[in-house]
Amino acid sequence: MKLLVEASSKNQEFSSDGLIVALEGYSVESVCYYTMDEIREIRKQYSGEIFVKVNRNFLNEDLDSLREVLKELDSLSIDGVFFYDLAVLQIHKELSLSLPLVWNQTHMVNNYRTCDYYYEKGVTYALLGKEITLEEIKEIIEKSKITCMVEVISRPSVAFSKRKLVSNYYSDLGEVGEKELLVKEKVTGDYYHVLEDSYGTCFFLDTITNGTSVMKDLYDCHCPYIIMREYGIPSFQELVSDTKDYIEGGCKDEDYLLKYKKLGDSTNFFFKKTIYKVK
Amino acid sequence: MEKIELLSPAGDLERLKVTLLYGADAVYIGGQQYSLRANANNFSLDEIREGCHFAHQLGKKVHLTLNIVFHNEDMDGVEEYIQEVVDAGIDAFIVSDPFIISYIKKNYPQVQVHLSTQNSTSNYEAIHFFEEEGVDRVVLARELSKKQIEEIIKHTSCDIETFIHGAMCTCFSGRCALSNYVTNRDANRGGCAQVCRFSFENEGKKDFTMATKDMNMAEYIKDLMDIGVRSLKVEGRMRSLYYLAVVIGTYRSIIDDLYDGSMTKEKMKVYQERLDRVANRETSTHFFMKEADYTDQYYSGRGEASNQDYLGQVISYQDGLLKFYERNYFEVGDTVELFTPKGDHIEFVVEELFDEDMNQEEVARHPDNVYYIQLLTDIDIPEYSMLKVVRRKNESIQS
Numbered sequence: 043m044k045l046l047v048e049a050s051s052k053n054q055e056f057s058s059d060g061l062i063v064a065l066e067g068y069s070v071e072s073v074c075y076y077t078m079d080e081i082r083e084i085r086k087q088y089s090g091e092i093f094v095k096v097n098r099n100f101l102n103e104d105l106d107s108l109r110e111v112l113k114e115l116d117s118l119s120i121d122g123v124f125f126y127d128l129a130v131l132q133i134h135k136e137l138s139l140s141l142p143l144v145w146n147q148t149h150m151v152n153n154y155r156t157c158d159y160y161y162e163k164g165v166t167y168a169l170l171g172k173e174i175t176l177e178e179i180k181e182i183i184e185k186s187k188i189t190c191m192v193e194v195i196s197r198p199s200v201a202f203s204k205r206k207l208v209s210n211y212y213s214d215l216g217e218v219g220e221k222e223l224l225v226k227e228k229v230t231g232d233y234y235h236v237l238e239d240s241y242g243t244c245f246f247l248d249t250i251t252n253g254t255s256v257m258k259d260l261y262d263c264h265c266p267y268i269i270m271r272e273y274g275i276p277s278f279q280e281l282v283s284d285t286k287d288y289i290e291g292g293c294k295d296e297d298y299l300l301k302y303k304k305l306g307d308s309t310n311f312f313f314k315k316t317i318y319k320v321k
Numbered sequence: 322m323e324k325i326e327l328l329s330p331a332g333d334l335e336r337l338k339v340t341l342l343y344g345a346d347a348v349y350i351g352g353q354q355y356s357l358r359a360n361a362n363n364f365s366l367d368e369i370r371e372g373c374h375f376a377h378q379l380g381k382k383v384h385l386t387l388n389i390v391f392h393n394e395d396m397d398g399v400e401e402y403i404q405e406v407v408d409a410g411i412d413a414f415i416v417s418d419p420f421i422i423s424y425i426k427k428n429y430p431q432v433q434v435h436l437s438t439q440n441s442t443s444n445y446e447a448i449h450f451f452e453e454e455g456v457d458r459v460v461l462a463r464e465l466s467k468k469q470i471e472e473i474i475k476h477t478s479c480d481i482e483t484f485i486h487g488a489m490c491t492c493f494s495g496r497c498a499l500s501n502y503v504t505n506r507d508a509n510r511g512g513c514a515q516v517c518r519f520s521f522e523n524e525g526k527k528d529f530t531m532a533t534k535d536m537n538m539a540e541y542i543k544d545l546m547d548i549g550v551r552s553l554k555v556e557g558r559m560r561s562l563y564y565l566a567v568v569i570g571t572y573r574s575i576i577d578d579l580y581d582g583s584m585t586k587e588k589m590k591v592y593q594e595r596l597d598r599v600a601n602r603e604t605s606t607h608f609f610m611k612e613a614d615y616t617d618q619y620y621s622g623r624g625e626a627s628n629q630d631y632l633g634q635v636i637s638y639q640d641g642l643l644k645f646y647e648r649n650y651f652e653v654g655d656t657v658e659l660f661t662p663k664g665d666h667i668e669f670v671v672e673e674l675f676d677e678d679m680n681q682e683e684v685a686r687h688p689d690n691v692y693y694i695q696l697l698t699d700i701d702i703p704e705y706s707m708l709k710v711v712r713r714k715n716e717s718i719q720s
Contacts, residue, residue, distance in 0.1 A: 099462070099493055102444050102472045126496070129446035149498040149509055150390045150417075159420035173501045174392060181393050201497040204464040205613050207531050214620030215527060225521035225529045227503050234521070236529070247502055316501050318359045318389075318512030 043261050043268060043289050046093060046191070047282055050074050050272040056282045060091030060121065062269065068104075068111055069095035069124075071148070071199040071244050073237065073273045078114060091121040097146050098241055099204070100127045109133050116141040122167055131163065142166040144191065148199065149173055154186040161188040169269070172198050176256050176312040180263045189266045194253030195281070196271035198310060200234065200245045207243040208236055224248065235274075250275060251310040254302045257285075258293040275305070325545070326552035327576055328384070328482065329569045332559050333362040337372045337383070339705050342662035343566050344573025347382035348372075349415060351511075351558060354402055355395065356386045357439065358558045359511030366405055373410030382412040388437035390495065390509035391418050400424065407432055417495065419454060426455035433457040435482065439509070441493040443469070445476035452479050460554065463489060463536070464608050471548040480551035485538035486568055486596070487556025489607060491517035491531045491618075532619040537604035539572070539593055543579050563631035563648070566662075566707055567599045574664055599628060630709045632657060636691065638702035642675075643694045645708060652684040654714030659696070661706040667698055668711055 044059035050073045063081055064072035072095060076084070085092055094115055100108055108129065115123055116139040124146040125131060134143060144167040145151055145160045152171045160168065169191040170179055183190045212219040221238040233248035253268075260268060270285065272278040281302065288298040329345035331337035337348050350372060351363045364372060369385070376383045385406055389395060403414075403425060413433035416422050417440050425434050436442060436451050441462040448459050458480035461470060465483075474481050490497065498508055499516040506512035520528040536556070538545065545553060553576075555568055571592050578584035597604070605617045633645035643659070651657065653674050659667045674682045675693040685692050694708075 099441055099464075099496070100444050100447075101465075102469055102476075105444055105446050108446075127444070127447055128440075128442075128450040129444050132446045132450040135450075148496055149501075150495055152509075153391045153393045153396055153420075155393075155396050156391065156418055156420040159423060173498050173507070178393055185393075198502075200502050201492045201499045203492040203497075203531070204608075205491060205531070205533075205618070207491070207618075210615035210618055211529055211531075211620060213615040214618075223523055223529060225523050227516075227519065227521055230503055232503070245499065311501070314505065316505055316507035316510070316512070318507040318510040 043257075043265050044091070045282070045286055045289060046091070046267055046269045047278075048072065048074075048269070048271040048273075049278075050274075052076070052080070054279065056279060057286045058090065058270075058282050059286075060093060061088065062093045062095060062124070062271075064095040065111065068108065069097050070202055070239070070241050071095075071097065078111070081115075081120075082118060085118045085120070093122040093124060093144065094120050095124045095146075096130055097124050097126040097148075100129050105129060105133070109137065112139060112141065113137060124169065131165065135164065144169055145188070148202070152178070154182040157182055157186040157188040157190070161186065167191055167267070169193065172251070173311045173316060175315055176259060179265075179312075180259065183260075183263050183265050191267040191269055192253075192260055192265055193269045193271070194251070194257060194260070195275065195285075195305065196251055196269075197235070197246045197248060197274040198251055200247050202242055202244050204242040206238055208238040246273065248274065249308045250305050251308055252302065252305040253309065253312065254285075254299055254305065255309060256312050257288065261289065261293040281305075323551075324580060325550065325576060326482075327569065327572055328552050328554045329565060330487075330555060330558040330560065331372070331565075332358070334364065334368045334372055336562055336565055338375055339562055339662070340565050340569045341376055341379055341381050342703075342705055343570040344662070344664070345381070345569050347384060347412070347552075348376065349384040349386060349554075349558075351386045352402070352406060355389050355391075355399065357388050357437075357509075357511045357513075358386075361559050366409055369406055369411065370409040373412075377410065383410070384413040384415055384433075384435060385411045386415045386437070387421060388415050388417045388439050389511055390439070391421070392510070395510070403429070413457070415460070419451075422451070422454055422456060430455075435460060435480075438462060438484070439495040441495055445473045448473060448477045448479065452477065458482055458551065460484075462493065464493065464613075466611075467541070467544055467548065467609050470545075470550065474549040481549070482552035482554055483545060483550050484536060484556055485542065485545070485553045486536055486572070487560075488535050488602075489533040489556075491533050530619060533607070533613075534603045534605045534617055534619065535600060536607055537596055537600070538606055538609065539575055539596055540589065541606060541609060542572070542575050543584075546576075546579060561631070562634065563707060563709075564599050566660075566705070567595055567709075570660065570662070570664060571595045598630060601628060631707065632685075632710055633692070633708040635659070635702060635704060635706035635708070637704060638696070638706075641695055641697050643696045643702065645692060645694070647685045647688055647690050647692050649688065649710075650684065650686050651710060652714065653682075655710060656712040656714075658709050658711050659702065659706055660709070661700070661702055663701065663703075665700050667696075667700060669696060
């Protein structure tokens with residue numbers, strides 16, 4: 043089981059198997075973006091796997107430059123590109139690129155048959171949805187031919203809007219403010235980070251999903267990749283290092299689990315099934 | 322040139338019939354499984370069959386939503402369900418999952434597949450992908466401008482459908498799980514709790530809200546026709562019969578007037594007033610003519626209004642007596658308007674009112690009871706014509 047990490051600031055070193063970097067202008071739902079030049083430099087200097095996020099919803103006017111970006115990433119032998127918009131897959135096909143792709147339709151990667159559909163279309167990886175249970179994840183890993191990735195530790199991204207929701211809020215107040223808010227949902231008491239950039243507004247739950255307790259299950263079912271995102275996680279480098287050791291030890295070290303209880307007791311949807319009929 | 326399609330929502334069989342009678346060319350409905358309005362009444366297989374039969378007799382179509390984001394467990398039985406609803410006579414599926422799209426196109430090539438707006442498709446390369454998968458129509462993301470829609474149509478060959486009226490999502494459709502996190506209700510399987518209409522505390526400041534106004538594209542139907550949009554979609558499978566009758570009837574009139582060249586500013590003003598009158602929220606055109614901004618949202622704190630205009634639903638008209646189910650209170654002396662599925666509008670003062678046993682009444686105050694009004698007209702008044710208030714007897718004409 044390999045470990046990928048997404049950092050929330052640049053120039054850090056991690057003992058993970060690979061890095062996830064968000065390409066500036068072409069990705070969303072991140073807090074740290076890299077230019078193509080920076081990615082080129084990372085590729086030169088870093089021997090681990092490098093995955094690049096190209097996960098925006100694209101418009102017609104983005105398509106020409108998107109083509110060039112995908113060609114460039116292909117030439118850099120990037121290990122994988124996370125995509126949301128099917129334009130990426132279509133261009134990938136039209137240009138016959140060898141760049142591996144990661145199906146990353148945030149909340150929609152939820153079943154093994156659709157994973158297999160994308161596999162048949164030439165997609166190598168699928169980052170599974172964060173709103174499905176561990177049992178569903180294990181079934182997908184077991185039944186699908188696609189190489190699965192599971193996000194285990196993060197403050198999860200919850201929604202993305204094209205609207206400038208923070209600016210709009212301040213416009214109504216007649217004020218100018220930061221492009222960031224921390225707001226509290228009144229019934230649950232949960233906090234959400236609302237971050238705006240030029241492509242829209244992203245919501246992150248301000249509660250850490252602590253998936254340390256599911257790692258052994260994932261390891262045992264031969265989950266190929268797990269992902270941890272730094273945003274809002276304290277002592278992240280140490281966590282990455284400890285997690286790497288934990289995996290290499292066969293996910294048997296109880297001390298690791300005890301140590302990281304401090305990340306909190308939220309396991310997000312790993313053990314909680316959503317409902318949809320309320321009658 | 323093929324006339325643009327007016328596509329109506331229908332949450333149940335009665336709404337299906339009414340919206341088709343009021344001028345929809347097609348309806349979209351949800352079955353009791355796999356639909357993104359899990360908490361609407363939705364259609365049983367028998368009702369789907371009856372609805373398709375009714376629509377086809379009128380030369381109209383029925384589209385079935387199969388647009389949830391599937392979990393493993395949802396795949397169990399979906400193939401049998403697809404077979405059953407195809408046999409029931411549906412004309413098209415509205416789907417978001419590409420595996421389901423490929424399954425339908427492979428096994429039922431005679432049935433159309435429309436890509437749901439749940440995919441938030443916003444460029445022509447994404448559409449090329451789905452065209453190659455056999456998709457017949459794409460329902461575009463609601464975040465697009467006129468220019469972007471026009472450009473998509475120029476570069477693609479499948480039909481393009483756009484929303485023209487009704488509630489909007491704050492986030493990209495499909496790219497929002499706020500409902501899952503806040504209420505544990507799965508937004509992408511039909512359980513959306515509309516958390517984007519909640520208010521959130523922002524310490525020391527006014528509450529943070531993000532609710533959007535509704536969409537109203539009445540003034541831009543000609544633009545959509547001119548750039549080649551194939552179908553105009555109205556949102557609202559859970560809306561009332563009255564709302565749908567007014568909205569669909571009004572858009573029918575707008576489209577027909579534009580085609581026969583009889584549209585005038587004065588007529589558009591009347592149509593817009595009708596749409597405004599049934600709206601329970603303010604409206605805007607969102608991204609169509611500009612980037613959506615704070616004026617497209619409810620930061621100003623305006624609440625949602627309920628509407629008491631709807632007075633009754635006509636059962637029959639015979640020998641000068643209009644028989645109807647009462648829906649809201651009214652009384653003798655009120656000025657009311659009767660409108661029919663054919664687009665006729667008759668304004669009159671209620672002079673005599675009778676209960677079901679023909680006892681004279683002064684007021685109608687029992688919703689769902691049957692009443693009669695005396696009315697003399699040569700206009701054909703079929704079942705599902707509706708009564709609405711124009712003016713209460715105590716209101717002045719100026720008001």
